[in-house]
Amino acid sequence: MATWTPDPSFYPSPRMAMKAPQEKLAYVAAFDPDRKKPDAIAVVDVDPASGSYGSIVGQTDMPGVGDELHHFGWNACSSCLCPNAPHPHSERRYLVVPGLRSSRLHILDTKPDPKHPKIVKVIEPEEIAEKAGYSRLHTIHCGPEGIYVNALGNAQGEAPGGIFLVDHETFEVRGRWEVERGSQELAYDFWWHLGYDTMVTSEWGTPKTFEEGLIPEVLLGAKYGRRLHFWDLHKRKHLQEIDLGDKYQLVFELRPAHDPTKAYGFVGVVISLEDLSSSIWTWYRDGDKWAIKKVIDIPAEPADPDQLPPLLKGFKAVPPLVTDIDLSMDDRFLYVSCWGTGDMHQYDVSDPFNPKLTGKVRIGGIVSKAAHPGASNGALSGGPQMVEISRDGRRVYFTNSLYGAIDPQFYPDGIDGWMVKLDAGENGGIEFDPKFFVEWPKGHRPHQVRLEGGDCSSDSYCYP
Amino acid sequence: MTQLWPWLTLAGLGAFHGLNPAMGWLFAVALGQHRKSRRVVVLSLIPIAAGHSVAIIVVVALVVGLGVVVDADLIRVGGGLVLISWAVYHQVYGHLHKVRFGMQTSMAGLGIWSFLMASAHGAGLMLVPVLIPLCLSGTPAQELTAAGSIGISLAAVGVHTVSMLAVTGVIALSVYQWLGLAFLRRGWINLDLLWTVALAAAGVILIVL
Secondary structure (H helix, E strand, O other), rough: OOOOOOOOOOOOOOOHHHHOOOOOOEEEEEOOOOOOOOOOOEEEEEOOOOOOOEEEEEEEEEEOOOEOOOEEEEEOHHHHOOHHHHHHHOOOOOEEEEOOOOOOOEEEOOOOOOOOOEEEEEEOOOHHHHHHEEEEEEEEEOOOOOOEEEEEOOOOOOOOOOEEEEOOOOOOOOEEEOOEOOOOOOOOOOOEEEEHHHEEEEEEEOOOOOOEOOHHHHHHHHOOOOOOEEEOOOOOOEEEEEEEEEEEEEEEEEEOOOOOOEEEEEEEEEEEEOOOOOEEEEEEEOOOOOEEEEEEOOOOOOOOOHHHHHHOOOOOOEOEEEEEEEOOOOOEEEEEEOOOEEEEEEEEEEOOOOOEEEEEOOOOOOOOOOOOOOOOOOOOOOOOOEEEEEOOOOOOEEEEEOOOOOOHHHOOOOOOOOOEEEEOOOOOOOOEEEEEEEEEEOEEEEEEEEEEOOOOOOOOOOOO | OOOOOOHHHHHHHHHHHHHHHHHHHHHHHHHHHHOOOHHHHHHEHHHHHHHHHHHHHHHHHHHHHHHHHOOOOHHHHHHHHHHHHHHHHHHHHHOOOOOOOOOOOOHHHHHHHHHHHHHHOOOOOOHHHHHHHHHHOOOOOOOOOHHHHHHHHHHHHHHHHHHHHHHHHHHHHHHHHHHOOOOOHHHHHHHHHHHHHHHHHHHHHHHHO
């Protein structure tokens, strides 16, 4: 239902959003890697004044099993205030929760009881395949034309993956987004520059190349994704492809500047076939084209093969495996999750071409198994993965599982789920909040975190 | 004095349309912010007003064109029904509009955007109750003709557009220069709801009065 004044969680600009009240709840996708019991959206209390701070206070189970909940998002956000397509009286109320494996799309209402969201609609994979021609639903963004969902496979589970639209009020599947696909085949993440009418998409691989885990031959053959694609956001046409080269594999999370007048963004590349390093690249506007430059290299760390999983023994090194990055609302700090080594890095990216490392913590990691002051068990498994930043940039939350079939390839002894929080200094520097260690209940592993009212990877803005 | 009321109503509705952020002043502000230029804010007003007035002209032309060939009562009731249906459509499907023009749009694109927004919101239709008596009342001595109505119709479009442009311009410049956009968070009341009510009311007025 339309409201009389705009949703109070909508802000015209990222500068205004930074002054938003502190979040009290976090929503976390949790899945059962054995696909025996339903996956869930867990609700974590992140209010330091609360007695249940740092614990799970609610949970909504999915109706089926084997969904592999992964990423999710809001039905509406600050882009509703955009002047060219205003929907200011929509509500940020529903969580749009896809199953990456099942291709089912769940709509959860958080309004009646924010701690116990209620499932109000489930869109079956057959309907999505029929109306949009896609499957393997991945990233959700609220945007100018409603809810954008990207999918890693077509209806048959092959290439091309792509994007489709869902109505942000009725949740009807509206159909495929692309009008002209150009050279794009693989999909992973997407986001946009509202100020430049530009969509950016990245690449992973087709479902058969990851649903049973990463395939070494595909990886070493450089057959996974290595490109970025740029699109006209409103004409829905492919404009340009940038190939990072055949030694770079798995081009993942896209973090465009929040300030809509800035034409640059950051993307993480999981692995270099040359030396197992991870890298961060900055894309930017260069004349009337988009260009890209590598700005951060994170090297692999030498390790005793006895401590490494079979996949890595021959390399005698732990790759950093940068699998998520997140940019603070003021576009000043970039957080980089090194899921292999167990590091979380914070870079000052005020100059997007010269990042400076301003903070670092280590937790878990394939070899290090680093502990947390709040953990009862010292040796932690998994490593920093999905990371989310509060709108004011002072609190950073992350979890430790990557993907059901890939977790055991790098952590063969299993992953016990956890979620932690960092406190970030106003001018950089990060440290663990010793009181915040969520030991995840056995049987589920946590993945993406979304914060009540919005966070740094939910909203996009039309005003600087 | 009765002669003045239709004109005041046209001007008032122009102000009401200009006040609505969805009709253009907000787009002008955003473009100014993106280009860091007050000049862009001012220049944007031209295509916004032009697109809006074309949307009005289309409706005026329909009313006058039909008025010459069809019985006035039929236009009145038909127009009323169209207005009420438009209100229903606006309420149910108003959020569905496709996005064709963004921050990189040209001035021509902005004009088309303004035309589409005004048309989709039924801005011209809202004027029908005023247009019918104003443009279709041949004086007793004169037979109603399309040619005879042109002058008064153009004047109607002019009054509405000037009023809309004035309000759009004052708000756009004040917001760009002094007020900023923070007030939108509380101040952007649901004009679409008022708008829907206005459309339906205009329809009822046409049919009943």
